[in-house]
Amino acid sequence: MKKNTLISKDIIPITSKERVISGFGFFNIWVGMAVIIATFQIGANGIDSMSVWDLAGAIFVANVIIALVTSLTADIGVEHGLSFSAYLRAPFGIAGVHIPSISKGIVASIWFGIQTYLGATAINYIVNDLTGFDYWFVWYVVFATVQIVQASLGIKAVDRFAVIAAPSILLISVWIFFQISGMAADNGTNILTYEGTSTNTTWLLVMATNMGFWSALAVDIPNITRYLKAPKNERNWFKRNKNNIIPHLTALPTVQTFMGVIGGVSFLATGNWNPIEVVQQISTGWVMVIVLLMVVLAQWSTNSAANLIPASLTFVNAGAKINLSYSMGIVLAGIVGTLFQPWAILDQLNVYLGYYGAILSALAGIMICDYYIIRKRRLNVRDLYKENGQYTFNKGINWAGMISWIFAGGLAIYFLEYMYLVGFPLGMVTYYFLTKYWYLKKYPQMEIESNFSDEYLGTTVGRDWHITTDEESIVQEETAVTTEAK
Incomplete structure (x- = not known):
């Protein structure tokens, strides 16, 4: 029997029994994802032109908006158990999906490389100080390998790691903030009353930049939320998505704002946007080890959930024909992220954020319109995995989605700042x-x-979607209310 090239075991819908992440677990995962050292640079870029309070406000508002957008796209995973790439077959077609999907996978891979590079340079700094060995790329390879192995173990390993990483990261971040604030005070700068006078940037520009920062995860969050526990037969969107929306609206805006403020204060105090480097230079012994722990945990926790898993699933979706496994997708993400030389991209971070943020912002608009307005959250899930189903469109391409993406993304690039x-x-x-x-x-x-x-709803009506992986035919099995009650 001819193999169905749209099916592999890693991209079929998740069933209720496989949903293992609680709301608290998702909160921890989000704390880990939101602590990104690159965020410090965004805060530093805005502090010359505004007060710390204005900077915090711009970042906070941006991330509340992104949290709401992300919560909306997250319902695709909660309701139907679908990954980002599998769902994207609806607005782009079973063949057209590969262009936006792989583009997103490459972006996530590059972010993996950036995060790994930042962690590797911190490790190298410590080792060089203690032993004299100075070769950051060795630590890049070691750190990348450890992360790839851990992410390959699956979402449960990510969940368990977040329980340790999240509180550790928050505590060390608070300590770093007070260290940097003290240095600013020693230099005669009161961060509470400081007012920037430069005209290099504006409040709206800082806000827009921060929205672009999270545009990638705003579209592919179903890769994570399909593992969230959700009440069956719950028609109220908010009650059904409580494990989704509460972590989004609490963890992302607060933690991301705090990180941006730390970057801004660090720049005020020392002229260096990276407080990790600043604290390393004045630290010795166990203090230096604590700082190293912060860097490693922050990059590791972000990469596992926000970069490696999403990138892997986009590659698995594209490689279903050759049975590309989830683990091989993780490895491929690591290789791709390294080949793009993230250490060079970091020097032009704002430009990079602008271009990919523009492209992916249009994709988020298309997804929300397709899922909520056009289909009203209903999906013919069986046909997402059929080579001759309704999502074949014009030779596998939905040109409504493709044209919209090119047009809106192109104009977003033209108006890059916003x-x-x-x-x-x-x-x-x-x-x-x-x-x-x-x-x-x-x-x-x-x-x-x-x-x-x-008939085309999932969790709302207590339905799991079951897709066979060993034959061409696709079977839909409904989970009855009476069975669940027993």
């Missing part, structure tokens, strides 16, 4: 009109033609 504020709404509006008044007339969608029947 990319998310341009790409997101434009992607949503363009996709709506092209789909509603063009593509649905050519390619009817069963979930829409059924007048949005509950």
Whole structure:
């Protein structure tokens, strides 16, 4: 029997029995993901032009908006147990999906490289100080290998690691903040009353930059949220998504704002945006070890959940034809991230954030429009895995999605400074009109033609989607309420 090239065991829907992450666990994962050393640079870039309070406000507002967007796309995983790439077959087609999906996978891989490089340089600093051995790339390879092995163990290993990493990172971050604040006071700068006078940037620009910072995870968060525990037969969106939205709205805005402020204060105190380097230079003995622990845990916890797993699943989706495994996808993500030389990209971080943020902001608008407005959260999940199903569209491509993405993403790049504020709404509006008044007339969608029947819902009606991996046929099995009650 001919192999179905759209199916592999790592990209079929997650069932309720496989959902192992609690709301508290997801909160810990988000704390780990939100502590990114690169965030310090964003805070430092804005502090010359505003007060610490204005800087914190810009970062906080940006991340509340992103948290809301991410919570909306996260329901794809909660409701249907789908990964980002598997769902994207609906707005882009079973063949067209590979262009945005692999693009996102490459972005996540590059971020893995950036994070690993930052961790490796910190390790090298300590080892060089203690032994005289100075070769950061050795530690890059070692650190990358350890992270790849841990992420290969699956989402449960990530969840367990976050329980240790999250509180440790927060405690050390608070300690670093007071160290940096003390240095600023010693230099005569009161961070509470400081007012920047430069005109290099604006409040709105800092906010837009921070939105672009998280544009990647805002679209592929279903890769994680499909593992979240969710109550079956719960029709209220907020109650069903409580383990999704509460961690998003609490962990991301607060932790990310705190990190940005630390970067801004570090720049005020020393002229160096990276407080880790500053504290390392004045630390000795166990204090230096504690700082090293902060760096390693921060990069590791971010890479596992935010970069390696999402990147791997995009590569698995593209490589289903050759049975590319999840573990090999993780390895491939590490190789790709290294080949892009992240140490060079870090020197141009704002430019990098701008371009990929522009492209992915349009993708987020398309996803939310397709999932909530066009399909009203219904999906013909069986056909997502059929080579001749409704998502085949025009030779495998949904041109409504592709054109919308190119158009909105292109304009977002043109208005690069405010990319998310341009790409997101434009992607949503363009996709709506092209789909509603063009593509649905050519390619009817069963979930829409059924007048949005509950037959195409998942968790809301207590349904698990079961996709076979050993044959071409696809079977849908419904989990009955009476069975669940027993």
